[in-house]
């Protein structure tokens with residue numbers, strides 16, 4: 001097995017990487033991956049790539065990339081360069097859905113938060129999944145990241161009180177309340193999530209206002225497109 005050199009990814013801010021041998025993944029995941037993406041068993045490994053903190057946005061902006069989905073385009077381009085010479089297939093971002101949070105749990109990156117974005121003790125909620133790629137590689141699999149779930153030890157839960165829609169106040173996240181509030185003309189959540197930014201965990205990794213506006217304007221456009 002080879003030790004992968006993550007330098008290219010790290011320099012692009014794609015600083016979270018998890019490598020799995022597909023045949024050693026939990027049976028349901030393995031079977032889903034093989035059936036949907038690799039029925040001919042062409043690939044040995046699944047590689048999950050993410051970004052933590054602000055570095056990816058800065059690296060992407062420095063390239064001047066201009067596209068409808070600049071982060072996706074940038075992340076794919078870097079991943080393609082990193083895997084140059086190895087047979088591979090990018091399965092996210094793509095039209096077909098992939099269970100990103102399930103992969104994040106397997107990598108140890110994801111713990112649940114009240115506002116439904118994953119959280120961990122290193123990055124807080126300031127990380128995201130960028131690429132899932134199947135690869136015919138022989139890299140050494142990465143051990144899962146081990147951190148305690150931050151929300152279990154957070155007694156005050158300031159994010160719950162901060163949500164202006166009270167969407168986090170029940171037993172489960174109330175998505176309709178969140179959406180209805182975000183659509184109001186005076187919404188404070190057009191370009192951010194007030195609950196998310198009130199969480200102190202990993203606060204030093206908080207995205208810039210520009211990255212927040214980019215991310216939340218995408219979800220706002222989806223809301224407007226699908227709910228009118």
Ligand code: SF4
Nearest residue numbers: 113151154158159199
């Ligand atoms: S404020 Fe507390 S409960 Fe809310 S996401 Fe952060 S750690 Fe979890």
Ligand code: SF4
Nearest residue numbers: 163178189193194195
């Ligand atoms: S986006 Fe706004 S309304 Fe929705 S959960 Fe976050 S704080 Fe609450």
